[in-house]
Amino acid sequence: MLNNVRIVLVNTSHPGNIGAVARAMKNMCLDQLVLVQPAQFPSAEATARAAGADDLLARARCCNTLEEAVADCGLIVGASARLRSGRILEQDPRACARQVMQTSSHTPVALVFGREQSGLTNEELERCHALVHIPSNPDYSSLNLAQAVQVVAYELYMAHQDGEWSGSPPEFPLCTAQAMENFYTHLEQALIDIEFHNPNRPSQLLHRLRRLFQRAQPDTHEVGILRGILSAAQDKARAARSED
Ligand code: SAH
Numbered sequence: 313m314l315n316n317v318r319i320v321l322v323n324t325s326h327p328g329n330i331g332a333v334a335r336a337m338k339n340m341c342l343d344q345l346v347l348v349q350p351a352q353f354p355s356a357e358a359t360a361r362a363a364g365a366d367d368l369l370a371r372a373r374c375c376n377t378l379e380e381a382v383a384d385c386g387l388i389v390g391a392s393a394r395l396r397s398g399r400i401l402e403q404d405p406r407a408c409a410r411q412v413m414q415t416s417s418h419t420p421v422a423l424v425f426g427r428e429q430s431g432l433t434n435e436e437l438e439r440c441h442a443l444v445h446i447p448s449n450p451d452y453s454s455l456n457l458a459q460a461v462q463v464v465a466y467e468l469y470m471a472h473q474d475g476e477w478s479g480s481p482p483e484f485p486l487c488t489a490q491a492m493e494n495f496y497t498h499l500e501q502a503l504i505d506i507e508f509h510n511p512n513r514p515s516q517l518l519h520r521l522r523r524l525f526q527r528a529q530p531d532t533h534e535v536g537i538l539r540g541i542l543s544a545a546q547d548k549a550r551a552a553r554s555e556d
Contacts (some may be wrong), residue, residue, distance in 0.1 A: 314472055316416040318344035319461060320381045320424045322432060327352045329428065331361025331369065332458030338365035340465035341472070345372040346381045346422075378424065378436050379493065386419030386486030387412065387529070390432050390440035391464060393454040399523055401442040405464045408444040409471035418481040423464060428457055438519065439489065441526050484531040495535050496522060502542035506549045 319337055324330050330353060334345060345368050347353055353374065359366050375381040382388050389408055396402065403411065412421050424440065426432035431454075437443070446455060446463050455463070471477075487495070500518055503509035509517055530538070 327355035331358035336462040340469040405467040409467035484533040
């Protein structure tokens with residue numbers, strides 16, 4: 313199950329941090345490392361800091377976008393140095409590890425870590441189902457990237473050690489990130505077609521809906537129903553327009 317858990321690093325600036333993350337991961341039996349547009353990779357500094365975990369670096373997958381890095385995942389958790397007031401589930405690493413272990417017994421899971429300088433953008437956080445925050449000094453809460461990975465990976469390892477996580481799989485698989493993106497595209501078009509949403513007028517509507525559905529973590533069957541409703545509404549709108 314730990315092999316169904318990937319660590320995703322977004323736009324890492326310092327190659328040394330990538331190496332230190334590989335080391336932290338290997339210590340805790342994680343080996344799926346995905347890099348989204350790292351500033352410098354491969355790099356001698358990363359290899360040196362990996363200290364024997366360079367096999368992880370050699371197998372690391374590089375992607376151009378976060379979307380690509382998590383496309384097949386059913387659970388995406390963003391690691392945030394700051395508590396966010398948004399309506400997204402925030403967990404400490406222990407609670408997060410339990411959820412990750414439960415889900416990873418049947419679905420690929422991504423833990424996403426942000427840039428050293430600025431963390432994750434709002435748009436990136438919108439792709440997450442939950443956030444993990446390492447409780448820390450409220451006035452100085454930002455850990456070094458590799459140390460943050462270490463704490464989260466340790467809790468995953470402990471949860472893996474003491475849990476029996478291979479319960480019966482859910483009736484339908486969780487919707488993957490790629491399928492959710494297709495759903496959001498359909499949702500936006502349907503809202504335009506039924507004239508509920510005007511794409512020329514700025515609004516928070518699509519962001520709010522996205523947060524709502526990410527929080528719900530629908531399975532493939534549920535998203536199929538939602539898309540069926542959208543298509544029916546689009547058909548009605550089209551028919552009404554052609555009658556005019
Ligand atoms: N200055 C940035 C933090 C960058 S630290 C900010 O304020 O957002 C680099 C990354 O390490 C963060 O994006 C996050 O993924 C992780 N990280 C650092 N401290 C953390 C904490 N206390 N809890 C969870 N993740 C943390």
